[in-house]
Amino acid sequence: MRERGSGRGPRNEQTENTTWRHECRNRSTRRTKPLLQAFGILFNERDYARAQRFWSPQYIQHSDHIPPGREGLFELVRNAPATMRYENRLILANGDFLMLHGRFSGLGAGTPNWIVVDIVRLENGVLAEHWDVIQDEATRAASKSGLPMFGDKFPDE
Numbered sequence: 001m002r003e004r005g006s007g008r009g010p011r012n013e014q015t016e017n018t019t020w021r022h023e024c025r026n027r028s029t030r031r032t033k034p035l036l037q038a039f040g041i042l043f044n045e046r047d048y049a050r051a052q053r054f055w056s057p058q059y060i061q062h063s064d065h066i067p068p069g070r071e072g073l074f075e076l077v078r079n080a081p082a083t084m085r086y087e088n089r090l091i092l093a094n095g096d097f098l099m100l101h102g103r104f105s106g107l108g109a110g111t112p113n114w115i116v117v118d119i120v121r122l123e124n125g126v127l128a129e130h131w132d133v134i135q136d137e138a139t140r141a142a143s144k145s146g147l148p149m150f151g152d153k154f155p156d157e
Helices: 013-045 048-054 069-079
Strands: 055-061 085-094 097-105 114-123 126-136
Touching: 013 048, 013 069, 013 085, 013 097, 013 114, 048 055, 048 069, 048 126, 055 069
Parallel strands: 055 126
Antiparallel strands: 085 097, 097 114, 114 126
């Protein structure tokens, strides 16, 4: 049965919604998968040669604790403890801007994990610009909400 005047068959909202979600997921995955690869290769594998292809040579760094440019970021990672690791929990995308909610752990004895929101701008498929917001990860004893800041466990559990 056709909808009157539409020129097409009956609407199937479930199919339309599923198609829309699939298209959105595919568009997001095209941006998020390389971004997660970039963070893994740089922060966890420490493969600077491979990481270069993900960061623009004109990379703009807005963070107050990271020296300017791609080399400033790479140098920061080179000087970080070998135990440092990055884990991602969530990525939000809006056009060429993406926000990553993640945790940096293994920062050295007595240094709490960092819970970070990294905001990046992609240009021509590579990281072109970066901002961040960083907090020390709270323990259960320090958490006023009683909830972990990342995942479902506190860092001391």
